[in-house]
Amino acid sequence: MASSSESDMSLDPETPLTPMADAPASSPLGDRPKEKRRRGLLRGIQRISSSQSLTHIGRPRANTAPYGNRVTLSCVSLAPTSPLGQNGPGTSTPGYFSSAPGTPAVEFPEFEGIETRLATRKVVNASTTCLNPGSVSLPQDLAATRSRSGTVRKPRYDFWANMPDEIRIQILSYLHPKELVRVSRVNKYFYKFCFDGQLWTRFDASEFYQDIPAESLAKIIVAAGPFVKDLNLRGCLQIEHHERAEIVAKSCKNLINATLEGCRNLQRTTLHSLIQSNDKLVNLNLASLSAVTNSTCKIISRHCPQLEMLNLSWCKHMDARGIKMVIRGCPKLRDVRAGEIRGFDNLDVAQAIFETNNLERLVLNGCVELNDEALKTMIHGRDPEVDILTNRPMVPPRKLRHLDLSRCSQLTSRGVEALGHFVPELEGLQLNGCRALTDSALEPILATTPRLTHLELEDLSELTNEILSEHLAKAPCAPRLEHLSVSYCENLGDAGMLPVIKKCVSLNSIDMDNTRIGDLVLAEATAMVRSRAARTSARGSRPRIGLRMVVYDCSMVTWTGVREILSWNARVRQPSGNKQPTYPTEVIGLKCFYGWQQTVEQHTQRVLRGDFAAAARLERKWAHYMQAVEEAGAVGAGIRRRRRRAREAQMLHANEEEGGVAAAGRRRARTMAASCSVM
Structure with a gap:
């Protein structure tokens, strides 16, 4: 009866379970198998009753945990105890096991009075009678320090607005004029700084004069006019309108260098006004301007005492007398360019x-x-x-x-x-x-x-x-x-x-x-460059063109002289002993007969990128092709065989010029001539 009563108690969820340590010591030997089964059943119930929402929360158990065996731990009590000491719904006492879902149970083997060792912390919402399974209330001592109203969001820091103006200008100074115009579209704040005069002390429109409309050009010059010191409007035909030109002339008062070359539609009065309002001019380029006359030179001599360079080439409406006035009126003049002046x-x-x-x-x-x-x-x-x-x-x-x-x-x-x-x-x-x-x-x-x-x-x-x-x-x-x-x-x-x-x-x-x-000059040039240029043992170094030669339309220059230059450009010396090979640092850039120029340029490209093996292979196949062409032109027996060899050499050379890969299908026709017909 005693064993059956214990079994009933173990299966009744409402009955509190006693630990195994409380079992009577005088139990018979025959009850041990039942006791083992009961323990296994209790362990299974314990694993099933553990809450799944708490298994993955928190960090893993430390290696220095005071518990020797591997057990599952959970909070002793997540709900407040009643003042009368009775268990409320969803709670369990420390000394008993519970299979109620949502209440994780803890097994503390061989520990008595565990409730005195693990102090129960007070939990917020103590009046709550039932906790939501899978949720844990925040302890009261932590909730007091962190309140919802106390978390103030940190305001966003506007880095650009709090930056000093000098640093903003310095950052924008690294942008090119076209980039400044694009950045100015961001907002009014950027527009203000992108057209600050400090960024436009040098205005060079020669790079984008074909893309910028006249209104934008005039607007930029007006915004930055007092700060512009170097003005280059070369080729700008947008300022042909009289009002736009007047705006440019009135805005720029501190020019030091001015280039108006090619502004053919610039009015004479506008040009004179621009010169008169800039007495600090040092360099003035008025080439090809039809508005320039001897009276313009007279104004320059009176209002530009600091002038050092003057370019009046191809100004058709003036003569050398204007140059004389400028020379006598500008004592610092050092550079005069007067091409095609009468x-x-x-x-x-x-x-x-x-x-x-x-x-x-x-x-x-x-x-x-x-x-x-x-x-x-x-x-x-x-x-x-x-x-x-x-x-x-x-x-x-x-x-x-x-x-x-x-x-x-x-x-x-x-x-x-x-x-x-x-x-x-x-x-x-x-x-x-x-x-x-x-x-x-x-x-x-x-x-x-x-x-x-x-x-x-x-x-x-x-x-x-x-x-x-x-x-x-x-x-x-x-x-x-x-x-x-x-x-x-x-x-x-x-x-x-x-x-x-x-x-x-x-x-x-x-x-x-x-x-x-003839070819002797090419060979001597090769020897001269070889003697003055030092070689290097660094495999990854790239040579540069140290001598540029133009020898086209020279009847005494043959392909053997050109080959001498190509051979030396790609030569890698193998010194005796264990020394490393040396590579050239200077090569010769050659411009020769147009029938050979394509091969020469391809060879030079390979040398400049350091591919000396491919360059030497191209030079060798080109030499074979030229020899075959010369043999094909000879008369006598075997002419058909020589012509066939010439065609084969031509195909090999053409493949090498295109990177060494033959194109599929029929190749396009190529000229077979080895020399100019005029020669």
Whole structure:
């Protein structure tokens, strides 16, 4: 009866369960299997009755937990106890198990008086008689510190509005003009700062003049006018309207550099108003303006005392007398560009240029009226005193550094040789198209200009190899010469150019098209670049073009000379021993016969990106193709076989030019010519 009563009690959910430690010690041995079954049943009920909503809440059990066996713990009581000590609905006493859903039970084996060890915390809503399963009330001590009304949301910090104006301007200064206009559309605040004058001290419309409408251009200039110091409206035809031009002229008062080249529709009154209101102008470019006249030059001479550079090239409604007024009224003028201006045969203008002796750059290209007498007056002055011993005028040397006399067709050797001994600081000399010049005109100039770096002698058909081999190659400027142009000098050949290339080791550009040079010049140029350029062992380094050569329309240049340059550009040296291979740092950029130019450009592209193996393969296949073409042109037995080999070589070379992958289907027709028909 006792065992049956205990079994009934264990199955009755309303009856409190006693722990196993309270079982009578005098139970018979036969009751042990039942006791084990009862314990297993109790464990199953305990697992089923545990709340699923509390199993995943909180962090995992610590390794230092005071409980030795693996049991499931939950709060002892989540609801307040009644004052009479009775259990309310949904609650259980610490010493008993409960299978009611939503009330997690805890098993504390071998612990007595656990309710005294685990103090019960007071819970908010103590008057609640039943808790919602799966929810836990917040303890009262925590609820007192965190109230719903006490959580104040932190206001959003406006970073841009609280930033100093100086920093805003500095950030916006990194934007280009087009980007500033786009950013100004964000809001009125951005519009205000994007058109701040400090961001528009330099206004260059040459990059977007075709895209910006006239109204926007005028609005920008008006907004930033007092701050603009560098104004470039080159090619802007939008300001053709009189009112818009007047707005631009009235807004800009502090210009230092102004470029109005190509503004053909600019009115004369507007231009004069702009010049008169900017007395701090240093650089002024009015090239190709039809509004420029001698009266404009007079205004410049009166209102621009700080002027240093003036460009009046291709202004058709003025002459050299305007240049004279500017030279005399602007004492700081150093750069005058007056290409294709009439009236430079006037000796008064030449005397004004001589008296100033401040000019460092004088550009008179296309001034067809300039003659020997006027040029000599610019250098020696009128009736100079002559030294008896040297037979040279006793005048101070000129400060000219760049002189352009191209296409001054009336100049002869008698006038140009006057430059000798009087331009010691000359760095650039351009005499293109002065066909009457001979060797005697250049001999004194080359001997007395040690700083010469740029020399252009294009289309001087009277020059001979002697001026190059005996004078230029031995001149004091030879080691410093960087650019040389002898195009269309039909009498120049290998005899003159070989000494020049050997001595002028600083050359980085040389134009020799339409001359008599041959493959020896190309080979010598290769050797010169090889000797001056250091090689590197870094595999990932990329070479640069150190010498640019133009040799098209030269009948003596063959494909073998071109191959010499291509071969050296892609050469990787394998030194003896365990040393690493070396790679070139400088290569030659070549412009040759148009039938070979495509191969040369493809080869140069591969070299510049460091693919020397592909470049060498292209050069080798191109050489095989050129040899096959030459054999196919020979007469005699086997001509059909040679032509077949030429076609096969052409296909291989074409595939290599396109990256080494043959195209599917029939290829497009290619020319089989190996040389120009004119040659």
